[in-house]
Amino acid sequence: MVRRISFPPVETMPYSLSSFMPGLTSEATAVLLGATLLGGLVRGFTGFGFAMVFMPLASMVLGPVAALGLIWFIDLPFALPIAARSARRAEWAEILPLLLTATLALPVGVWLLTWLDRATMRWILALLVLAAVALMASGWRYHGRPSVPLSLGVGGLSGLCNGMASIGGMPLAVFWLGAQRNDRHKTRANMQTFFGLSTLVSGTVLWWKGILTLGALVMAVPLFAIYGAGLWAGTHGYRLASEQTFRRGAYLLIFLSALFSLPLWDGLLGR
Template sequence: MMAPADLAGAGLAIFVAGLLRGFTGFGFALAAVPLAGLVLPPAMIVPVVMLTQLVIGSADAVRERRAVDWRLVGWLTLGLAIATPLGTWALVALPGDITRIVIACIVLLGAAAAWRPPRAEGAGEGGLLHARITRLGVGLVAGLFTGLAAMPGPPVVAYMLAAERDPRIIRATLMVFFFFTAVTGCASAWFAGLIGWPELVMSAAALPLVVGGSAIGAAGFRRADARHYRPAALVVLIGAAAVTLLREIL
């Protein structure tokens, strides 16, 4: 039985992650897993995040479909489907403290990579074949991170933010792609025996917090200057990872 303070801490982490998700279109798992992982074991919080993403992501896929780069989503999802089971195996095999350190390092690396000045869209990708291979590779890495930590964001976000794209397209594409990550992640976690009644109940309890946080974050996105899009998200992600990493090391 969890202590009330632990439940409150996990709930606050979920709500804050929802705010970030609503504003940027990404970052829910990147913030929720390391922060809620301070009071919950990764083997529990990861399936909960996946289940929550699955529910809220279905609405995103319909609402944001007109702004999505569907060709990019297709190649990313192909790599995702191939590699997610490998990440789930690693989640089951690794101890919880090691998993938390790996998760924190993943977030820091992804945020650091995304902080670089953006290049012109399409620059550095070479020809069509090279671009497809690059996108497939990003999807493969995202699949590993999905199974391990419900966190496909670092490689995909770094790839998306590395080019000068309309923030509306970035946000919509990421939200829809993360819905597909939730589908593959939940299926993989189910077959691995990581989803049971405790995870289902906790996901149902977390859903209103995510919906509320996402709604507030989305309202902020509509009102914010586009220049604030990248730095606001990256500062929060780096902070979440740093807190988790310091807690495990000290």
């Protein structure tokens, strides 16, 4: 005798998007979904920039601390395989000094994140991103190979920004995109390799500080597919785009995300 198994109607299924994101309004959920998709698009297109898009927007609805834990879980399953594929083309002589000082500065950034109030962190985050975009878009370039002190300094700044808001790629983008000798393929390989390694390091520190929570993991579950779709679309767009389009598209998306996230607009937008 075959036993018939009945399923509840779709509208009464126990799991929905709100089940993974309890306490968030539909508008806040839409912001997270849009930020994830746009961030994945930029990340796939340029090799960096997910956090520069996602963090300012996610911080509006979650606060910087919760957003930092969420972004780590979202990016982890993608950052490690991408880094493994990029490692063969990366310049390890440049990556290792950066990674060393980034690791040392990371706990200081996490301390600042938990010490500063939410509004102050939102201002700092948005203004740092806007300043970085302005510098990159200005066309500034430096010549020759980067010196060891410069690499160590950029690595320290990257670790500080990574601990504060998971935007450790921002100083690296200025550093590598500003190198006239680097083409976009080498830039992507360097950044993707660095991100994979720094993800493992930052995960240890964030877990120790209690920022990687079960709630953040649950919230990340429905965002994995959206982020993956953005990465796929961005990667295919990168293969078709020119060098000029590659840079301008990334700058525009990052700039608009940071501009929209400024606390200046909270009253006007009812946030």
